[in-house]
Amino acid sequence: MSATLPSHESEAIAVAAERRWTWIVGAIIAVLILMMVVTGVHWASMPPSRVETIDVKTLHLRGEFIESNLGTAVESDGRVVVRLIAQQYSFEPQCIAVPADTPVTFRATATDAIHGFIIGRTNANTMVVPGFVATFTTSFSRTGEQLMPCHEYCGTGHEAMWGRVQVLPRDEFMAKARPGERLSCVAR
Numbered sequence: 639m640s641a642t643l644p645s646h647e648s649e650a651i652a653v654a655a656e657r658r659w660t661w662i663v664g665a666i667i668a669v670l671i672l673m674m675v676v677t678g679v680h681w682a683s684m685p686p687s688r689v690e691t692i693d694v695k696t697l698h699l700r701g702e703f704i705e706s707n708l709g710t711a712v713e714s715d716g717r718v719v720v721r722l723i724a725q726q727y728s729f730e731p732q733c734i735a736v737p738a739d740t741p742v743t744f745r746a747t748a749t750d751a752i753h754g755f756i757i758g759r760t761n762a763n764t765m766v767v768p769g770f771v772a773t774f775t776t777s778f779s780r781t782g783e784q785l786m787p788c789h790e791y792c793g794t795g796h797e798a799m800w801g802r803v804q805v806l807p808r809d810e811f812m813a814k815a816r817p818g819e820r821l822s823c824v825a826r
């Protein structure tokens with residue numbers, strides 16, 4: 639005798655299985671919707687980075703992004719801050735010097751179009767939008783030179799828009815850094 643069930647019994651098992659799946663799938667959908675609602679509300683109430691605006695018309699005349707203030711600074715509290723400007727079709731300064739194994743804060747803004755940059759194979763990567771200050775903090779574990787291309791199409795000269803980042807051993811960098819001075823590796 640084979641173990642075949644009477645057809646009404648196998649149907650009941652199939653219906654029970656279907657119903658179980660209905661509940662499981664329903665629960666998955668409910669969890670996904672809940673996740674969307676929670677993250678949506680969370681991101682709306684707490685944007686990922688504070689929005690810092692700047693007046694494009696005056697940034698070269700006064701404030702943080704005047705030419706003499708661009709480059710790498712060791713602030714009075716010891717923080718290393720890089721200030722740079724992106725514009726069609728270059729970065730200012732074109733060569734940035736940073737210490738290795740040290741948190742480095744980048745502050746960047748654009749004067750004309752939307753630009754962006756990525757530094758070699760590091761996680762430093764941001765858009766640079768006119769009217770806003772892009773800022774992030776990262777540290778570089780490997781010394782040497784990295785390329786820093788613009789990665790937002792910004793016009794006909796976009797593919798020629800590059801900067802360089804020189805990651806110096808921390809001691810070497812600190813020996814070069816003078817309080818109040820702005821460091822870069824642009825050949826003078």
Ligand SMILES: [Cu+2]
Pocket residue numbers: 724725726727752753754788789790791792796799
């Ligand atoms: Cu660009």
